[in-house]
Amino acid sequence: MHPDPDFHRPDITLPRRAGLGFKAEHFADALTAPVGFYEIHAENYLGAGGAPHAMLTRLRADHALSVHGVGLSIGGAGPLDRAHLARVKALVDRYQPESFSEHLAWSSHGAAWLNDLLPLPYTDETLARICAHIDAVQSALGRPMLLENPATYVTFAASTWSETDFLREIVRRTGCGLLLDINNVFVSATNHRSDPRGYLAEFPLAAVGEIHLAGHEAEDLPDGPLLIDSHSRPVADPVWALYAEVIARTGPLPTLIEWDNDVPAFAVLADEARRADRVMEGARHVAVA
Amino acid sequence: MSPSPDHAATEAAFHAALWSPDTPEGLAPADALERRFAVYRNNVRHGLTRALAARFPVVERLVGPEFFSAMAGVFAAAHPPVTPVLSEWGGDFPAFLSGFPPVAGLPYLPDVARLEALRGQAYHAADAPVADTAALSTGDPARLVLTLAPSVHAFASAHPALRIWQANQPGRAPAPPGSGPDHALIARRPDFAIVTEPLDAGSHAILNALLQGKPLGMAATRDPAPLLVLLLRHQLISRIGDRP
Numbered sequence: 303m304h305p306d307p308d309f310h311r312p313d314i315t316l317p318r319r320a321g322l323g324f325k326a327e328h329f330a331d332a333l334t335a336p337v338g339f340y341e342i343h344a345e346n347y348l349g350a351g352g353a354p355h356a357m358l359t360r361l362r363a364d365h366a367l368s369v370h371g372v373g374l375s376i377g378g379a380g381p382l383d384r385a386h387l388a389r390v391k392a393l394v395d396r397y398q399p400e401s402f403s404e405h406l407a408w409s410s411h412g413a414a415w416l417n418d419l420l421p422l423p424y425t426d427e428t429l430a431r432i433c434a435h436i437d438a439v440q441s442a443l444g445r446p447m448l449l450e451n452p453a454t455y456v457t458f459a460a461s462t463w464s465e466t467d468f469l470r471e472i473v474r475r476t477g478c479g480l481l482l483d484i485n486n487v488f489v490s491a492t493n494h495r496s497d498p499r500g501y502l503a504e505f506p507l508a509a510v511g512e513i514h515l516a517g518h519e520a521e522d523l524p525d526g527p528l529l530i531d532s533h534s535r536p537v538a539d540p541v542w543a544l545y546a547e548v549i550a551r552t553g554p555l556p557t558l559i560e561w562d563n564d565v566p567a568f569a570v571l572a573d574e575a576r577r578a579d580r581v582m583e584g585a586r587h588v589a590v591a
Numbered sequence: 592m593s594p595s596p597d598h599a600a601t602e603a604a605f606h607a608a609l610w611s612p613d614t615p616e617g618l619a620p621a622d623a624l625e626r627r628f629a630v631y632r633n634n635v636r637h638g639l640t641r642a643l644a645a646r647f648p649v650v651e652r653l654v655g656p657e658f659f660s661a662m663a664g665v666f667a668a669a670h671p672p673v674t675p676v677l678s679e680w681g682g683d684f685p686a687f688l689s690g691f692p693p694v695a696g697l698p699y700l701p702d703v704a705r706l707e708a709l710r711g712q713a714y715h716a717a718d719a720p721v722a723d724t725a726a727l728s729t730g731d732p733a734r735l736v737l738t739l740a741p742s743v744h745a746f747a748s749a750h751p752a753l754r755i756w757q758a759n760q761p762g763r764a765p766a767p768p769g770s771g772p773d774h775a776l777i778a779r780r781p782d783f784a785i786v787t788e789p790l791d792a793g794s795h796a797i798l799n800a801l802l803q804g805k806p807l808g809m810a811a812t813r814d815p816a817p818l819l820v821l822l823l824r825h826q827l828i829s830r831i832g833d834r835p
């Protein structure tokens with residue numbers, strides 16, 4: 303890996319260990335487990351009070367925290383929802399997480415929120431708009447954010463940028479970092495009949511501040527598999543292999559196990575986290591840039 | 592070379608196709624394009640349906656999951672969430688049910704939905720202190736103003752909506768719901784449990800008056816003791832003041 307001249311590695315603010323998505327049903331186990339950090343979806347903690355904030359306050363007291371937004375629609379054609387951004391800012395101000403991240407995707411159209419991460423063409427026009435949105439988010443939050451690469455099922459005829467070049471240019475223009483979701487890389491590459499290793503070779507790894515790993519579902523189509531980013535299963539073996547290759551190049555990075563549907567017992571999640579920690583143990587010798 | 596559609600047009604076409612059987616223009620050629628686009632359509636519809644079912648589990652139980660999904664799809668298309676905070680979506684679901692002809696045979700259904708919506712509001716309501724209730728026995732009761740926790744709601748239905756809701760809790764065999772109106776207090780205790788307590792009509796009227804800020808003496812047109820017992824037991828009085 304040679305240093306990228308265009309930007310500096312972002313401050314890695316989360317522990318370079320495995321973390322888990324926090325689930326309320328795992329609260330008691332989560333308090334005492336040797337987990338590097340917990341991640342929450344911002345939109346689940348924007349109520350006024352009650353059990354969600356009581357649990358999060360307790361958890362936050364002695365754990366590193368990542369706040370992961372799913373609602374800002376940074377890749378949307380319309381303006382940012384300023385009222386929603388203000389609520390996210392209040393959450394970030396209250397809990398002072400080590401990291402805030404969002405997605406290269408859109409999730410609302412007009413006033414309607416769609417509850418999914420939808421794809422967009424990669425053009426000069428969308429690049430400029432996304433960079434303006436990220437500038438606004440970083441300015442409102444008073445901190446840099448991480449932007450996550452998407453899992454996609456379609457691409458656009460109008461795209462003139464590769465996804466990796468697009469992300470690299472966003473980083474260069476806005477100073478944000480990247481959240482590398484390796485399951486998303488594998489899902490997208492498989493769906494678009496391309497090579498995930500080629501994608502990762504082009505990915506600006508020097509900007510990565512966090513990694514996501516998750517499980518996916520597969521269905522067979524006549525011309526090849528269609529993988530669906532379901533967060534409902536263990537991380538697949540090919541994704542673990544790609545993860546080990548990335549970590550061998552970057553050294554340990556904060557690594558989240560995402561499992562949001564059909565959530566298993568805490569022990570199953572903890573096993574997945576230990577597996578990621580073991581991969582990173584094997585790479586502790588790698589010089590971190 | 593024809594000009595590329597702009598971002599707004601691409602997004603609008605993609606969005607329209609989510610709610611139609613068509614695959615939008617502008618996607619790059621790929622095998623099984625319709626099936627690929629259907630993943631997004633299914634994610635959006637399934638995600639919104641599940642979010643609504645999480646807020647209205649008894650409504651789902653009463654109409655069955657398949658009918659609920661279809662009905663939720665109609666509701667989501669007409670009343671999509673206007674915020675990414677999905678726990679705040681569905682406030683107008685009870686009114687939608689009132690005007691949805693296929694459920695006209697279940698006249699209590701909108702009220703069951705209202706009860707479930709109030710429980711959801713109570714879950715996320717702001718925290719509040721618990722008042723020292725000694726003042727209840729020392730002050731002049733007629734002049735006392737009780738500030739209740741923000742999670743406290745008064746519920747009333749001309750139908751046996753509370754009894755139907757109770758009979759349709761997980762693990763309970765549905766029982767005949769009876770008839771006549773139902774009243775309830777819905778709130779969140781300091782230990783975060785959501786309580787749904789049946790009230791008689793008189794206690795419901797007193798609770799409504801207290802929620803409007805009336806002093807106990809004006810609110811209590813009847814014996815306030817049964818209501819006060821509930822408010823004390825569940826620690827729902829956050830401040831006791833004296834009316835000047």
